[in-house]
Structures are given as structure tokens and as C-alpha cells.
Amino acid sequence: MIELAQIDKTYTAGTVQTPVLKGISFKIEAGEYVAIMGASGTGKSTLMNILGCLDKPTGGHYRLDDIDMVNLDDDALSHLRNGKIGFVFQQFHLLDRATALRNVMLPLIYANEYSDDARQRAEKAMAAVGLTDRMTYKPSQLSGGQQQRVAIARALITNPAILLADEPTGNLDSTSGAEVMAIFQRLHRDGRTIIVVTHDRAVAEHANRIIVLKDGMVAEDQPVAQPRNAEAEARALAEKEASK
């Protein structure tokens, strides 16, 4: 499903060449829940941009659903992002002036075929993240956790091949963070492929496999024997808060 072979990424500024990724190779099968971990400066964000088809590697091959994105032009990459990738960002990146529902519908605008049931699909996606009663709210009227759930609904609306989350809990308190991780686990149980990029081991341990980057190379690639249960954590945190 996802196959990275000897991915290199070198930034060139004038005559200075800075290699960031050095020969990254791994495969991710459909339905996996993978965390990509690393300290800052290890090439985590660069890898995430390549996985999300926002940037091209300077060497190697990346196949997504048997499409080698390295050979695609900008328009084709845009269509690939639209159809196959659902992004969840640390900063949510919602349009301030649009309602939650409109934000969720945004990717459909750029789909080649606009679905007549766009609204129903958006409502369904909002229901999947538990925000049925917040459809017409503007982002500023929602809590951080709710905003990130809107972003997840937006990522899901095109039914993408992979859900790609970049530090999804980085801007959230621990309760909301646990809730977001619980949603990911639930989506994983439903068969969705999820990649979470994070520097936080606690977050990574919710996944079933952890790939650790170091100096632009894969330092570790291990399955997680006993993934943490986000739902239980979220419940515990909520109870603790309630008893305060």
C-alpha cells in the first residue's frame, strides 16, 4: 500500500547541501496504525511532507497504492492528495470564517466529481467524530479538542487511503488529546490506515508499530506489543477532572 525505497531528501541553499533524509525504506500495509517518531531535526516533518505528497524526494521511490508519486506533476499530486490522503495538522488549520460543516466539506470542492450528497457525507463525518450538535459552529466557538475533531472529520470525508496526522495532540490538553487518540484507535479498528508523526513516545504507543528516525535514517522499526488504550485513558482523565 505504501512503499518507500531509498528515499533521500537534500535541501540546497546556494552551494550548501543539507541532507535531511538518507535512504529511508519501509512498507506500510493497508489497515496498519503506525507512529513515526523522532526528536526534532531528525527529518520527521520532511518525511511527513513526502508521505503526504506535499513535497517530492530528491532520490528514491515512493509508491502509494501502486502509484509512484515521484513521476507526477503538480496537478497530479494535487489530485492524489485530494483523493488518497487525509491530513490532520497540529494547528488544526480550519477556515476561521466557515462553519464546522463547511470546513468538513472543503476537500470535496477540489474533487473531480462533486458529490451531490456532499452535505450528508459531511454530516456523517461530523457524527463519526461525535460533533453532530456542533455543525454550524465557527472554529472560534469550539474548544481545541473539538476543532481537531472537525479536522479529523474533514480528513475522512474523501474516504482517503491513509490518514496522516502531524502531532495531532500537540496543541491539546491531555484529556482532549486522549479523546483524539481514542478516535484514531476506533478508526483503526474500522480498518483505516493511520500514520501519526510525533516526538512523544506516549502518543506513539497508541499505535501498533513505531518507526523511529534518527539523523534522517530509520533507527528502529518495531511492533508495539501492547498498545495503550486511549479510550480508557480518556475516561480516567475525565473522571479525575470531574472529581476535582
Added chain:
Amino acid sequence: MRILRIAQEGARALAGNKLRTFFMMAGTIVGIAALTVILAVGKGTEKKVMKRVNAFGTRAIMVTAGGGKGFSPPQEGITTLRLEDAEAVRTQIGGVDVVGSFAVKRGMSIKAGVNQVQITVMAVAPEWHDAWEWYAADGDPITAEDNSTMARVCLLGTLSASDLFGSQNPIGEDIQIGNARFRVKGILELRGTSPTGEEFDRRIVIPLTTGMRRVFNQDYITNIRVKVRDSRQIESIAGEIRQLLHERHHIAPPKEDDFAIFSAADIAKMARGISGTLTYLLAALAGLSLLVGGIVLMNILLISVGERKKEIGLRRALGATQGDIFRQFLMESLSVTIIGMVAGSVLGWAVSIAMARLTQSPVVISWEPFALALAFALVVGVFFGVQPARRAARLRPVEALR
């Protein structure tokens, strides 16, 4: 359609920031409003000019006794213009259709029963009717026989008729001009206002011979009215008449003319007068405000591209192509100028109508300014929108999202 969905995104962005949108629009609104006013005033002026020229006669040349540059009535006591001059014009100048001589006296005391008014009296040759294309609306015109018999008959302008007789029919009635009695034989057609603002319809017309010998007691005339065959030749014929009269009156520079010549072309120039200059000034102002408005629009768009980097990056991440982003921004700039154009047109119309009311000068509202404004709006919108749109489209999503 994808393009419609993108246009809708642009419209939402505009609606979302109304103050910014208004500033983007302001230049277009002012420019288009000014343009609309100019065209309305210009058309109004042209209508006024045509009205004046038509009242004067489109194929008419007027020779007036006495010099001077302005279009003035003949000066009292200028005796140099004679019937022989009129005859010379008729026989020696080509392209002349009709020559009608006449003598004018202003402010003559006229009596009809108990009513007494001061009215301009014109003593006219029979050709005068044709030369002016001004006939009797009622009753009969001044004829050759009236002139040869020195008949004491007259025609009244419609205003003279109502001044003297009210609503009563004056035909067949007598009036007194000076000490002589005249029979009213007809009413002149309505003619309107002269180029100098005089009421053409407050006149009394009598035979030329009667006027010269019995009323004014003079052997000279005050005006020669010439009608040419082709209005396009009017200025060259006016020149020939001037030359002929120079010869006949032995005038050579530096001696000043003892007559003045005005043609329909001169009347048009005079009627346009200052409004022509004003129109150019306003047009320059409109052009300038459209240009400045366009530059402001471009700058605000460029700033907003910077401010909206995150939005652009997000849209690109979610699948917008460079073309989608380019079209959205171009659509925003075009929407701004087109809405600005509609607002500007409405404002321009309102100002035009208000100006027409205040200055009581004619203003013509027509579709042309609207069409022109639409063309301007499209040109400004595209010209000043392309650069920001291109810049937005070229943002790399990775950098925009940072």
C-alpha cells in the same frame, strides 16, 4: 462545476472580510461613478448643443452688421450692411441655397388694445422664411407682394401673440408698431431659444420694405441670413462670404471688420464652451481613480495573499491545484471590480440626476456608460488581479502551511 465551486470560495472570502473588500472596491466605485457622470453630462451637453444648433439652423450662416467677436445682436447705427451685399452673396457665392435679408430693432413699443409690450421687430425679405426654415403656423407668411406694396402686415411669434392677445386668436386683429397700424396675418411656428438665450418666439415680423421705410426709417439692413445646400461646406462658405464682404467694404488688416459672421459650426463650438474642457478634466479624473483604484486593489490582494498563506497552503494540501488557487484569487479581484462597477454606476446615475436637478442642465442617462464601465471593470480586475493570483498559486504548500 468545479469553477463555480471555486468562484463560490472566492465570494465567501470576500464576504468574510467586508472592510477589506470595501477598500478594494472604493477606487472602482469612484472611477466608474465619475465616468458615468461624465458621459451623462457629456451627452446632455451634446443634446443641448444640438438643440441650439437646430434652433439656429443646421445649414445656417448669419451675417450681422457691426464687428465684435461675440455672437451679439447688431449694433445700433451701423449702416454698412446693405441689400446690395445680400444680393452679392446670393449671386457670387457657390453652394448657397437661400439668402434672406432682414433688419432688426429691439424693444419697440407695441400696442394691441390696452396691452402694451416691448418686443423685437424684424423686417424681413420674403426669402427670410426659407432662409430660417421658419414659417407661419397659422395664417400666411410675408410675401414678395407684401414687400413690393410695403404692406402693413405682420406675423407674431407665439409668445408675442400671448403677450398681446392672451388666449384670443390674433389673426385679423390690428396692432400698433410705433405710430403705424399693422394687421396680424399669421402666427410663426415655435422656435425656442436663440444661441444667446433670447426667446425666438417673442418676435414680430413685418415686410422688409415696410420696416425700412415706414418704421425704422433707414436704408440699411442689420442681418443677412444664408442657408447653404450642404451643411458640411458651412465653414468654407462662411469664409468666402467673409472674403466677399471684405472686398465690398474695402476692409484689409489692420482695419477691423464692420460685420460678424456666425455659422452653425460656431454655434456648436460656443454651446459646448467650457463643458468640453470640463469633460476632459473629469475624464482624466475618472481614469486616474480607476488606475489608483486598480493599484490599491492589487496591493490589498498582494497583502491578503501574504495574510492568507495558511489558507492557501491548506487548500493546496486538501487537493487544490495551482490553477484552482489562481482562479479563486482572480475571481475575487474580478468580483470586486464588477460589484464596484455596479455600485459605481448606480452612484454615478444618482449624482447625474442630482446634478441635472441642481443645475437644470440636461443629463442623458443611457446604457453606454454601463457597457463601458463593465469593460473597464473587467480590464482592471484582470490586469491588477493576475499578479496577486499568480503569486498565490505559486506558493509552495509546504512553506505556506508552516
